[in-house]
Amino acid sequence: MNCDFRIGVRIALVAVSLGVAHAASAAPPTFTEEQATSGKGAYEANCLRCHGTTLDNGQFAMPLKGETFITRWGGRNAGDFISQVAGTMPPGLVGSVDRDTIVKIVAYILQSNGVRAGETALPSDADKLASITLPNSAADATLQPSRTMVTWPEEMRPEIPALLKNLRPVTDEMLRAPSDDDWLSWRRTYDSHGFSPLKQINAHNVRKLSLVWSWSMAPGTVESTPLIHDGVMYVQSGNDVIQALDAATGDLLWSYTRNAGAADLRLGKVRAKRNMAIYGTTIFAATSDAHMLAINATSGLLLWDQQIADSQQGWNLTSGPLVARGKVIQGVAGRSREHGGGGMIVALDSRSGKELWRFNTVAMPGEPGGETWNDLPPERRSGGSVWTAGSYDPALNLVFFGTGNDYDIMPVQHKATPGSNIDLLYTDTTLALNPDTGKLLWYFQHMPNDLLDLDWAFERTVLDLNGRKLVMTGGKLAIFDAVDAASGKFAFSHEFGLQNIVQAVDPITGAKKLNPEMFPEDGRERVMCPSSYGARNWMASSYDAARKILYVPLEHTCALQQGLPSIFAPVIPSKNSDGKYGDLSAMDVQTGKILWRERVRHAQSSGVLATAGGVLFNTDVDRWLRANDSLTGAELWKVRLSDAANAFVITYAVKGKQYVAIAAGGPKVIMGTFAQLTPEVRLPAASVPVMSVFALTN
Ligand code: HEC
Numbered sequence: 001m002n003c004d005f006r007i008g009v010r011i012a013l014v015a016v017s018l019g020v021a022h023a024a025s026a027a028p029p030t031f032t033e034e035q036a037t038s039g040k041g042a043y044e045a046n047c048l049r050c051h052g053t054t055l056d057n058g059q060f061a062m063p064l065k066g067e068t069f070i071t072r073w074g075g076r077n078a079g080d081f082i083s084q085v086a087g088t089m090p091p092g093l094v095g096s097v098d099r100d101t102i103v104k105i106v107a108y109i110l111q112s113n114g115v116r117a118g119e120t121a122l123p124s125d126a127d128k129l130a131s132i133t134l135p136n137s138a139a140d141a142t143l144q145p146s147r148t149m150v151t152w153p154e155e156m157r158p159e160i161p162a163l164l165k166n167l168r169p170v171t172d173e174m175l176r177a178p179s180d181d182d183w184l185s186w187r188r189t190y191d192s193h194g195f196s197p198l199k200q201i202n203a204h205n206v207r208k209l210s211l212v213w214s215w216s217m218a219p220g221t222v223e224s225t226p227l228i229h230d231g232v233m234y235v236q237s238g239n240d241v242i243q244a245l246d247a248a249t250g251d252l253l254w255s256y257t258r259n260a261g262a263a264d265l266r267l268g269k270v271r272a273k274r275n276m277a278i279y280g281t282t283i284f285a286a287t288s289d290a291h292m293l294a295i296n297a298t299s300g301l302l303l304w305d306q307q308i309a310d311s312q313q314g315w316n317l318t319s320g321p322l323v324a325r326g327k328v329i330q331g332v333a334g335r336s337r338e339h340g341g342g343g344m345i346v347a348l349d350s351r352s353g354k355e356l357w358r359f360n361t362v363a364m365p366g367e368p369g370g371e372t373w374n375d376l377p378p379e380r381r382s383g384g385s386v387w388t389a390g391s392y393d394p395a396l397n398l399v400f401f402g403t404g405n406d407y408d409i410m411p412v413q414h415k416a417t418p419g420s421n422i423d424l425l426y427t428d429t430t431l432a433l434n435p436d437t438g439k440l441l442w443y444f445q446h447m448p449n450d451l452l453d454l455d456w457a458f459e460r461t462v463l464d465l466n467g468r469k470l471v472m473t474g475g476k477l478a479i480f481d482a483v484d485a486a487s488g489k490f491a492f493s494h495e496f497g498l499q500n501i502v503q504a505v506d507p508i509t510g511a512k513k514l515n516p517e518m519f520p521e522d523g524r525e526r527v528m529c530p531s532s533y534g535a536r537n538w539m540a541s542s543y544d545a546a547r548k549i550l551y552v553p554l555e556h557t558c559a560l561q562q563g564l565p566s567i568f569a570p571v572i573p574s575k576n577s578d579g580k581y582g583d584l585s586a587m588d589v590q591t592g593k594i595l596w597r598e599r600v601r602h603a604q605s606s607g608v609l610a611t612a613g614g615v616l617f618n619t620d621v622d623r624w625l626r627a628n629d630s631l632t633g634a635e636l637w638k639v640r641l642s643d644a645a646n647a648f649v650i651t652y653a654v655k656g657k658q659y660v661a662i663a664a665g666g667p668k669v670i671m672g673t674f675a676q677l678t679p680e681v682r683l684p685a686a687s688v689p690v691m692s693v694f695a696l697t698n
Pocket of ligand 1: 072302
């Protein structure tokens, strides 16, 4: 949205409240039939491919007709509308349609919204257009003369454009060592520590946190992590409305809308994306229809739009992009077991959107690893979904991505022929790829032949331990494997003791010995821990490199299984459950010792954030945002949010003031599981996601 327009709105409000005289009512303005007819032709030539044949059925852009349009533009000034179109449309080809033609297209848009043609033509002169108001409702579709406005004194205009004008391009150097104030990638730094060096908010003063601003995001599932750069916050909601806000005040700076309409929302085509990326002055955002968008960070205009996978065929994006050395690298979740087709990792050129390489996470016949699928044909191989963004080590020039399990376990339970292999590469694996070429340098499979949906698909933490660089990750079992970052060689495995599936881990190879009781042939009932929801899930951990402590949001649940697992197996409490399902735990990664456990009744619902101020921010399904003491785990402060949060809490600073932000609300994935265990939790029925931002008050 262009900023001048915002100012226009303010002027209008002030003018009304000051009781400024209105222009004398002359004959209402109109456009001519001829303009509209000619505009229709120009629309078809320049706009139809995105906005659709009927102005409201475009696949790539928002409706220019009907309720959405009237809500957005009704009562606003025709001059601003035409400036907006002329200044932003068609994306990438601004200026290719001359102003007179745009005026005619606007006449056609107005006619399509029910405004009748008349005697006088719609002018193209800016001053004259400024005196025309667009219709306020579909029922009364007429143009009206605008009110006369007072001039808004220059010095009273908001400073918003300056914030965007002064935005520094994000360099490779900044991504490697971000300013303490910024949050530039999913887990803040390339090594995915999810840790902030800020300490203005600390264990002593955290009780004084209070809300400084909040913002209702567009409807849809939200698991997003805001990006922060130079005082600007970028947010994405499930239906791919991407917005820039003043991170200190919550003022909207611009808004980009991709057309995922109400029908898409109902059809569940709208997917949460966990993060966006920033590089140069471009925001990269994955969409619900599996495209990657590049949006100008200062103007909100689309720079390019590249399809990554065919969402109609079942591929989808839930993670967001990682930018390394100018490549935008995105993980793709695989198709369902009925269709086959595994996950992917795709790299695009950040300038052009051109695809540079693609790595398939499910090995096909004839490829390396292709022999690990029990001789199944390609269409029977699925899974290996990439659910979260990767990590990057600039010194090794390697990106690390994780994958989930196989989706079609029936044909891989037993070896088809003696000697055949059923490891299922590259499911449940850490992949180390060269970001320039997509070449696989090494891999470590955490769980070969995973029949239990154990998903080793979450964040990869890169850490230095005793002079050795490691990549550490934990799947749903909350067993954390660490492997050498340069070679993939197994280093160690630590666990949180919430599972009964793995009985032992080989200290040399990392191979896991599984409990045979968990695979009964006779359909006997047994209690499997954790439930398929996991002792942990995508709610990311946070790592304090100075103290070598990993903080993990955990859940205590089991499932009553008959035969092989089904996600529908009833979730039950563990045998000696105390009714507390949520757990925030701290582990010394050098020794594997659990330093403390903070047990709560309600399941953890977001990633945890540790800060140098000694505070751990975390949330639960009962709508609490909490701050705990990172030394002891004790709760220091909490606040009730508008809804349960399923997103990632971040912290940042603007002009020396530290803020904490989290998006809560929207339909939530994890609630189904816990609704049965903690039935007292009552959440809002119709939920709009809300971004809430907190800071210290004096
Ligand atoms: C390549 C695709 C594409 C083409 C071609 C295109 N648009 Fe758009 N248009 C978009 C997208 C995407 C948006 C949403 C941008 C945003 O929300 O900031 C948009 C937004 C708009 C809006 C703002 C709607 C609102 O409610 O805010 C108008 C008006 C508009 N376009 C008119 C046009 C006209 C007129 C043309 C032809 C001259 C055109 N567009 C050509 C993609 C396109």
